[in-house]
Amino acid sequence: MSQVSLAIGHLRDEQMYLRQGGLYWIAADLAGDAAALARQCLASMPAHAEATLVCCGHSSQTLAEALPADQGPGELTLFDIAEPAMGLALKSMVGELTRAVATPGNVIVLMLPASAWQSEAAPALRHWCQTLSGWLSRRRCTLLVICHGQAPQLHERLLRLNETLSGLGQLYRRDGGIRYQLHYWHSELGVCSGQELELELGEQGFMLSATEQANPQLTHTDDQRIYLTQRSVLEGSPALSDQWRLFESRDDLLLQARHARAASVIVAIDSNQQVEGLARQLHALRERCGSGLKIIVREVEPCLRYRDERLLVSCGANITVPYGTTLAYFFSIIDSVQGQTWRHSRQTDFQSLFERLRPPAERGLMMPAEFLNTVTRIYGGASGEISHQLLKLTPRGALDIEQYLNQISLRRYGDIACVVNGDFYLFLFACRADGLEPALGNICRLAWRDLFSAFQILPGVDALPRDIFLSAAELPPTFHLAEERTAGSSAQVAERGAYAPERFTLPISDVCP
Template sequence: MTAPHLAIAGMPAEFVEMRGGSVYWVVAAGSAPADLLGASALIGAGDLDDVVLATLGRGVEPMLSLLTPEQGPARVHMFQCSHQGMQLALRGLAEDLPRASGATTRMCIVQFPVAALDGWDDARLSRWCQRLQQWAQNAAQVLLLLCHGEVATLAPRLLPLNRSCAGVAQLHPHRGALQLLLHYWTNSHGVVAQRAFTVEQVEQRLQRLVDPEVEAPSVAGEGGSDRDLFLAQADVLEGAPPLSSAWRLYEGWAGLMPAALQAREATVVVAISENAQVDALARLLHRLRRERGDAVKLVVRELQPCLRYADERLLLQCGGSLVVPAHTPLPRLLTLLDTVQRQRWQGQLADDPEPLIRAHRPPSISGQVSASRFRQIASERIDQDGSAVESAVLALQPVAGLRAEQTLQQLRIRRQGDLACVYRGQVRLFLFGCRRDAIEQALGNLFRLPWRELFDGYQRLAEYDIAAMNASGSDPETELLPQPAEPAPVAVATVVAVPFATPTPLRLGDDA
């Protein structure tokens, strides 16, 4: 039995096939293209016994009129809803679809306008998709959502939903025809992403047209350019198979390096999951950049939050083209990879990465120290860092009635290399790798109480301010203070979620 698919003539199966237990979104710029897609999906479900078709805000006739009597599944259960009730019907879709489908139903198609989602924020849209995906998975059904209207606003909102949607595509006008843009599409053949195809209507069917400018080959022939090739660690794609024939996946850095050392203009994507790997990765990037030149794209994907600002700077100065933060959705990663294509690395590569690595390492000590020790370390790091790492040295004046020693009882230093001391009634802080625009956020993380309630403000100190701490020995210096105990936990109230009332089910049309 052929798997359900969008019956677009000339399209390979990996770009149109849909797998059971999954939700697919296709956003069309108008109801007429949506009808064409719906008809093609019904034709592609010709081997199925039962299909549910629901249309919100309009009737089913425009879509069904595109089919001949012999096309489509054996039986179609049809439901439709008026424009006034479509928002309630959409809210209750996860409850209505189990009632509308039978034991032999393997596919449901729901067509609705973008306007039915008015007032839905991203969180609500995500929860709704998760509920639909859970039902589709439990029922082993394909759920195809055909949305028509303003594709430019809806399609970007769907990209982060890749965990609950197996595919997101859009159909919009392009050079007198239509363009089918697959943001990503998952099925039994694997995963494809960022592929565009020109299609047109031929005798009430969609057919692919070959457009060399839109569908340029993704991999060069033997001896040609490799600029469209992606060489990546398997972990980068979160367990997904290669996204297309242009992707080559390898296990770990060791598996990736032999291929990367042959690259000329390819995109090399490496993964990092812990901070202890930073120095080794910096050396690896430096070698690749030195040996393979400025045309190769070197991208680092953070699998777990482990990189500080200074670490990112180090990787970029050692030849990296881009650092992708942790928790970046896969579709967003692909978009970011597009931004570095056809670009050359513009940095100046150091002859030896070791001085850079040493400059980006935080001091080996952290916490509360004496003023003399603070002065020594801060002076060394400020002189050493130069433009390599932007660190902050601050003087904070306690509010009237508080002594500096009392404010330090609210201080909690967690990061390696951050220091504090008391000097002349002030609290002085050294924050390693802290940018100017991140100082207030860092202060908010360092103190248990709001820092503005403890201090009148802060002053950013320059090198000569730190050197001035070398004044006469009569200046008081507070030695290492005991770390204050964590405050006792505060009881919090229990929040009980009250479910919304179930919306009116969609039962405005009879099946046929």
């Protein structure tokens, strides 16, 4: 049996072993997570193994040097691919591997950004996988592809290749934790599919979280069909049955809920100012009662923003129900969460969580280097609770860049922009993908599609041309004025003396009888 595996601590062998001749694919959102998984896999290989590391977007030498001296394959061959040549390298991959890998049974780790498949020179994904799978089977070699970068369309295409790929997994950050989605995995020990696991990243690499290791199995409890509810969430309706317990105040409800284990706890919220306090209460309740409790937050007045929803879910809520949901549909939502297990991290550092969810103090137009540093800081502290949008917009060219900037108004803190080589880069803090169109409509005074000819969503800060941003020249004075108009406060305007009032007297020329 093959001794090659992902080596994720405490994961079952059938969930991570790689069979000889197999083609496996792991999609990681972050480049750092992809590198950590590759090091972990290589370090776990036996001393008699022969392996090949092919990198694009990473340094193979740096990865190899990070391996402990007494761990890893006995022979490790290193190759690097320049990013501009990614598409052509993929097209000629079988020929290049035939030339470079002479030994049957070799283990190949291929690391590349997900954007490699967006290149015009990239081959068709299905044909590439089928061709490579046949080559691996004939050579009795094993290939592990680890790509990094958010690429939902690529993931959808990979899901349809379960007859070609031996295994497919996703590694991503969400709600303060690290998630590993095992779509399917075929090894000599059997087949696994449809599993989502929580991981932790330590000095030795990835391992199952303490919660997953405990593997709590929900059993039948006397309160699993009990509904502890604030009266206001039912819109004046009476209790539906004897299983429903109604409470006038939230404090009384949460006090009673401290004794529950699998009941449904339904809380109302009607003000944005209640969010932080409720989040702390839900976290304390979740810590005391465990993951079997179903906590539902209903918005009885329109008050929750996207950031607030993510905070409540990260701190213990199973789901938040938006304002305007009909009572009949609300009851359907309650039924849908029955049997669920809350799978978020219970080891929440409130201060760290609030810092991640709090928008930065900056807004408006920035210097390119300052923009890069701010976005890097935000992405570096992210743990997946909220999503942001990073865009590259190309002006249509009929106007000067300053005239375009006069049509942009960035009022929210955390919404920043810069101009590099005539392109407009825009970062929107705490913005979902489905909220992007309305956000652009609010930012642009004219229709944004009339202002820009090209529109590209960037997967993260790694997609920015760092060297160009750091070397970009400072903005001319007119751009600084545009920045002040966008981001300046009323106090700053007053300091500049704009619209300063002057006292004068109007003469009375006519007297009415």
